[in-house]
Amino acid sequence: MASLKLVPVFVVLLAGSAFAQSYGIGHAASQAELAQDITISPTGANLPVGHGNAAEGKVLYVEKGCEGCHGENAAGGATAAPGLVAKKGPTEGDAWARGGIAVRSPVATILWDFIHRGMPLGNEGTLAPNEVYALTAYLLAANKIIPENQTLDQNNLAKVKMPIGDDWKRAPDWKPNSPRIPASLLKMPK
Amino acid sequence: MDPKSKSRRELLKGGAAAVGAVAAGAVGTAALAQTKVAVAGSGLPTYAENEAPMIATDDDLVAYGTRSHYVTSKRVPAIMNGYSRSSPDEFGLTFHIATPLQDSYGSIQASSLHYTATTKGAFIPDIDPAKHTLMINGLVDKPRVFTMADLKRFPSVSRFHFIECNSNSHSATDKNVQSSHGLTSNAEWTGVLLSTLFKEVGVKKEANWFVAEGAEEIKGASTMPMSKAMADVMVAYGMNGEPLRPQQGFPVRLIVPGFEGIFNTKWLRHIKAVDQYQLNMDDYGHLNRSTLGAAMIYQIGPKSIITFPSGGQKLPDKGWYEITGLAWSGQAAVKKVEVSTDNGKTWKLAELKGTAHPMAHVRFGTMFNWQGGEHLILSRTTDAIGQVQPGRDELAKALGVPVTPAWRPPGNNNTIMKWKINADGSVTNGLA
Numbered sequence: 071m072a073s074l075k076l077v078p079v080f081v082v083l084l085a086g087s088a089f090a091q092s093y094g095i096g097h098a099a100s101q102a103e104l105a106q107d108i109t110i111s112p113t114g115a116n117l118p119v120g121h122g123n124a125a126e127g128k129v130l131y132v133e134k135g136c137e138g139c140h141g142e143n144a145a146g147g148a149t150a151a152p153g154l155v156a157k158k159g160p161t162e163g164d165a166w167a168r169g170g171i172a173v174r175s176p177v178a179t180i181l182w183d184f185i186h187r188g189m190p191l192g193n194e195g196t197l198a199p200n201e202v203y204a205l206t207a208y209l210l211a212a213n214k215i216i217p218e219n220q221t222l223d224q225n226n227l228a229k230v231k232m233p234i235g236d237d238w239k240r241a242p243d244w245k246p247n248s249p250r251i252p253a254s255l256l257k258m259p260k
Numbered sequence: 261m262d263p264k265s266k267s268r269r270e271l272l273k274g275g276a277a278a279v280g281a282v283a284a285g286a287v288g289t290a291a292l293a294q295t296k297v298a299v300a301g302s303g304l305p306t307y308a309e310n311e312a313p314m315i316a317t318d319d320d321l322v323a324y325g326t327r328s329h330y331v332t333s334k335r336v337p338a339i340m341n342g343y344s345r346s347s348p349d350e351f352g353l354t355f356h357i358a359t360p361l362q363d364s365y366g367s368i369q370a371s372s373l374h375y376t377a378t379t380k381g382a383f384i385p386d387i388d389p390a391k392h393t394l395m396i397n398g399l400v401d402k403p404r405v406f407t408m409a410d411l412k413r414f415p416s417v418s419r420f421h422f423i424e425c426n427s428n429s430h431s432a433t434d435k436n437v438q439s440s441h442g443l444t445s446n447a448e449w450t451g452v453l454l455s456t457l458f459k460e461v462g463v464k465k466e467a468n469w470f471v472a473e474g475a476e477e478i479k480g481a482s483t484m485p486m487s488k489a490m491a492d493v494m495v496a497y498g499m500n501g502e503p504l505r506p507q508q509g510f511p512v513r514l515i516v517p518g519f520e521g522i523f524n525t526k527w528l529r530h531i532k533a534v535d536q537y538q539l540n541m542d543d544y545g546h547l548n549r550s551t552l553g554a555a556m557i558y559q560i561g562p563k564s565i566i567t568f569p570s571g572g573q574k575l576p577d578k579g580w581y582e583i584t585g586l587a588w589s590g591q592a593a594v595k596k597v598e599v600s601t602d603n604g605k606t607w608k609l610a611e612l613k614g615t616a617h618p619m620a621h622v623r624f625g626t627m628f629n630w631q632g633g634e635h636l637i638l639s640r641t642t643d644a645i646g647q648v649q650p651g652r653d654e655l656a657k658a659l660g661v662p663v664t665p666a667w668r669p670p671g672n673n674n675t676i677m678k679w680k681i682n683a684d685g686s687v688t689n690g691l692a
Contacts, residue, residue, distance in 0.1 A: 094408045099403040109471050109532050150350050184541040187479030224669040238547045241558035244485040250561040255552040256658045
C-alpha cells in the first residue's frame, strides 16, 4: 500500500513540525476544554491534587453505592459486578491469578483512573478527587497492598508497590509490515 | 405472510390499474404454459400458483429499506472461551455480540449485522453529533478541538478494514461459525487519517505514543504507538456508505487496522500525544508475563475460516458445492488461501473474490464435488508479508506447549479451524 511506504517521510515532516501541512480547521483548545483531559500518567503526572485513606474510603464505599453492586467488604456476590478483593486472600498464590484491577495492575494509578472514569456505574464522573483517593486506599488496604493507615495523594499514589511488581511485559514496538510474532520470540519447531 | 403484504390482484382491483392487469395477463399466458412444463415434477409451484404477494410500500419503507421478512439471520450475545454474558446484562450494559458469518456474502458485513463489543460492558451513548467534539492535546504544538463538521472538511479516505476481538477463539466446543468466529467483521470505513490531524496540531518529537479515549460511561482509553498513527490509523465517521451506527461508535471512532478490537476506540472524544506507555485501564489487559504473550494479544495474525459448509449446516445432496469463507491478516493483505478437503493431506488454491485489501477480510471460494463420504475441510491463508496461518499442532510446538482438544492458544487464536462433513451431509465441529 502506497501510504505505508510514506511513513519515513511523515516522520521527517513531523520532526520539524514547521513543515507540516496545516489547513487551519478546528479551533484552539480553550482552558475549559483542556480541563476535560482526565488522562493520567503511570508516573502520577496529571493526577489532580487530593488525598484520602482507607477509613474514609470504607465509609464512601457504602455511601456511594459501591457495596450495592460489589458486595459487602468488596467481596462480590451482590450482583454480576465482580468482587474487588483477591478471591483466595490477598497474599495467596500467584499475583497474576489473584483477581482484577485492584490486585493485578502494575501501578496503582490504573485503579485510581478506573474508579475516576467509570464508577460508580450509572453515576460515573461524580466522584471528587479526594473520594477517589480514599476509595483507592480502601481497596488497596483490603488487598493488603498498603497499610490501613496510609494516606494516598497525588505524590505517592504512583509509588505504591503492587503485587506483580515489574513481572510484566508489553507488546514489542510496532513497525509497519512487521510480523505479528517476531521470530526471535518463538521456540523453533522440533 | 407479512401482514403488510397483499396479493397484487387485491391491490390492482378497479380503475386504470385493472386495465393494466388485464393487458399484462394476456401477454403472460403463453409464458405461463411453458413454465408449467419446466417445473413439472420438480415439486416447485408453477408460475401461476406462485403469484407473489407484495410488500405494501409505506413512508418508512420509502425512507429507509428493510430486509425481507424471509431473511431472519441475526446476531447473538457471544460465548467467549466458554464464558457467556448476556447483552444487555443486568445493568443494561452491552458486552460482546457475534455476527452470523454463516449467512454472509462477499467480503463486508451489513452495518446492522457487524459484530459489536465493549470492553467491560458499556451503555451505548446517544450522542448528538452537533454537540460532539474531538480534542487533540498533549505533546503537540497547537492543542485543537474539532467538531464533526470540522472533521469532514479534511481530506477523506475510504478503506476496507476488519475489526476482530481478541476473544474470537474457536475450540472443539463451538457448534457453528457464529460461535467460533463471529467476533470479527469487515466494513468500508470513511474518515480522515489520524496522521492528517496530527500534522494539523504539530506533534512534538518526544511523542512516541498516543492515548485515544471514548465518550461512553467508562471513557475507555488505550495507548497506541505513534508509528501506527502515522501509518494507517483512521478517525472514521462513515461505515458502508452511511454514518456509523451507535453500536459502532457514532458519530466518530478510531479504526486501527489489524490491531485487536479494543484499540478501535468508539465514540472517540479525546486523543492525547504522550511520551510513554500510559497504562490506562484498557492497556492493563494487554500486559503479559512474557513479550511473546503480550504480542499475541496485540495484533491479529493471518487467519481464515470456511463459512460454508460450516457447523450446523447440511449438504442436502451429493454433487457440486462452492466451499467459501473469509480470510484476513492484521499486518498485510491476504496473498492466497488454500483449501483442503482431506484433513490437510492435500491443498488446493482457492479463488479470491475481488481485491484483497490490507488488513481486510477477503472472500474466497473453491468448487467441491461431494460424493457422500466424510471429509474434514480446512482453510489456510498466507499474507503479503509471508506469514502463514498455523495449525493448532504447529503453533503449540512453536510455543513449546502440549496440545489437547481443549487447548486454546493464548491471545487471539488464528489457528486453522476444521469442519467435518458427515456421511449424511450434516456439518459439525471437526476439532471435536
